[in-house]
Amino acid sequence: MPSIAVIGAGGLGGPIALGLATFASKLVLCDPDKVELSNLHRQVQFAESDVGKYKVRCLARRLRGRNHKLTVEQFAEPLIAETASDILGNCDLVVDGTDSFDAKFLVNDWCVERNIPFVISSIAGSTGHIVVRQRDEQSCYRCLFERPPKHQVTCAGVGVLGPSCGIVAAHVVQLVNQIVNHQSPASLWSFPNIFEANSPRKLTPNHRPHCKACWTQRKQGTKMATIRIPTPLRKLTGGNETVNASGATVEEVLSNLETNYPGLKARICDDTGAVKRFVNIYIKDEDIRHLENLATKVAEGDEISIVPAIAGGN
Numbered sequence: 686m687p688s689i690a691v692i693g694a695g696g697l698g699g700p701i702a703l704g705l706a707t708f709a710s711k712l713v714l715c716d717p718d719k720v721e722l723s724n725l726h727r728q729v730q731f732a733e734s735d736v737g738k739y740k741v742r743c744l745a746r747r748l749r750g751r752n753h754k755l756t757v758e759q760f761a762e763p764l765i766a767e768t769a770s771d772i773l774g775n776c777d778l779v780v781d782g783t784d785s786f787d788a789k790f791l792v793n794d795w796c797v798e799r800n801i802p803f804v805i806s807s808i809a810g811s812t813g814h815i816v817v818r819q820r821d822e823q824s825c826y827r828c829l830f831e832r833p834p835k836h837q838v839t840c841a842g843v844g845v846l847g848p849s850c851g852i853v854a855a856h857v858v859q860l861v862n863q864i865v866n867h868q869s870p871a872s873l874w875s876f877p878n879i880f881e882a883n884s885p886r887k888l889t890p891n892h893r894p895h896c897k898a899c900w901t902q903r904k905q906g907t908k909m910a911t912i913r914i915p916t917p918l919r920k921l922t923g924g925n926e927t928v929n930a931s932g933a934t935v936e937e938v939l940s941n942l943e944t945n946y947p948g949l950k951a952r953i954c955d956d957t958g959a960v961k962r963f964v965n966i967y968i969k970d971e972d973i974r975h976l977e978n979l980a981t982k983v984a985e986g987d988e989i990s991i992v993p994a995i996a997g998g999n
């Protein structure tokens with residue numbers, strides 16, 4: 686049972702924590718604010734009697750009411766660099782539901798450095814997005830947004846449609862559940878309009894060259910390649926058309942790919958570890974069978990395409 690930090694106890698953090706309380710062993714709550722009457726339309730975890738009290742205290746009481754076995758730790762203070770170790774130190778996973786870019790970048794940098802998975806969620810008006818980073822993943826929040834914007838958007842500034850918090854929060858809870866159960870959800874979810882029938886959309890983030898947060902980790906590892914996944918196998922990569930994986934050789938890349946996308950390698954290689962007869966692998970448009978097969982060297986930025994041959998062919 687995981688121990689999860691939930692940063693922010695407001696419109697997103699509250700319903701996220703209520704959902705996580707059913708399967709986490711411990712939740713660590715962090716929010717410096719007190720409940721205000723104007724919060725109640727989007728912060729369903731609070732009641733009028735909570736107004737004027739610290740959000741983490743009121744939320745902790747609700748969570749214990751949902752799961753008496755749950756351990757809840759509370760920090761009625763902001764997440765800052767000086768307090769990050771105390772707040773995040775013993776967690777298996779970190780969830781951000783704040784409207785603070787400083788908190789989101791801190792969660793990203795802290796988790797990337799320690800290779801701890803996180804889910805960062807945001808809402809403005811009726812739009813939102815969720816960024817997921819699992820262990821050993823090759824991109825991060827800073828790959829998407831390099832640094833906090835000069836003019837930060839807050840809930841108070843742009844407003845939040847109350848019900849949209851519950852919808853995004855439900856997605857966050859489901860994504861955390863998948864990570865905890867060793868599944869591989871997509872890394873980026875965009876809600877152009879939370880109330881649209883086809884929202885959210887799954888997107889594939891690219892790793893930013895020389896990303897301040899994750900570049901060092903990537904550099905310490907071996908070379909990073911982009912792997913093009915054929916349509917029949919995309920159900921194993923969360924629908925992603927391309928994914929990233931590191932490795933000095935094609936074989937290492939496939940093994941590392943398997944860590945994040947279980948079941949994928951078995952569709953490409955047979956029991957002996959050799960590439961299946963009806964699968965072709967190309968690196969920079971050259972068939973690896975004409976190179977050094979699985980021992981073919983991989984360079985930073987190489988594109989590897991996995992192409993199943995037409996049945997009976999090859």
Ligand SMILES: [Zn+2]
Nearest residue numbers: 825828896899
């Ligand atoms: Zn990055």
